[in-house]
Amino acid sequence: MLKVLFPVDGSSNSRHAVRYVVSEFQSNPAMDIHLLNVQRPFSRYIARFVDRKDIKAMHNEESEKALRLIRQKLDEASVPYAVHVEVGEKATLIAEFAKRLHCDQIVMSTTRKNSLVRTVEDSVTNKVLELTTVPVIMIAGDAASKAERYGIPVGVGTGLAWLVVAAAN
């Protein structure tokens, strides 16, 4: 049985990955699918003043929102799956979870980005590729937004120009 870890963050790109998972399941139903949603922990300054039960409830609510569409798509296609919700650093937990569950594959979706945007941005998929030796199936989704595609190069260019001017003075 092929054990697959499918991290879901609720982004629109997950739609592309779920389509892939469903089509793979239809051609090979011997798949054990594990959905994983990782929630960011609250800052300790905030967590200090909020009840633990409330924090847990908020994490559960957010993970339900993130998983809703994916679960719906899998249910519609009658694909069985297990759900896991964790709190912590996304990439580290995905890599750890894949190792702990002895997964054969990780299926992830990613936004299409250029090299500069990838370098500047904190990408979960890149970190997972750095951390795990479990084979990762990457499904490239939609292109990055215009703000990312043009804003980041303009920002980096402005910063460099400012440094050159400052050095010249």
Next chain:
Amino acid sequence: MLDANRLGWRLHVLMGEPAACIVEQAAMLGSRGIVIGARGVTVGEALLLGSVAQQVIHTARGAVLVVRGPATLEENAPC
């Protein structure tokens, strides 16, 4: 390894920019996906040294299976 596992294969030799050639060839062959090895370098290293796997992931039309071996950058360092 492919022969040992009795897997059929065909070799294609192309000249040009590796990532673009891989993506183009996959599209031309009508492949279901691309399987590629990766060194597991950081994004900064990938920008400086170039990572074909990263470029293929972001330009391919279908699924890309990335398999990272235990190899490190030292392996590629000149002796």
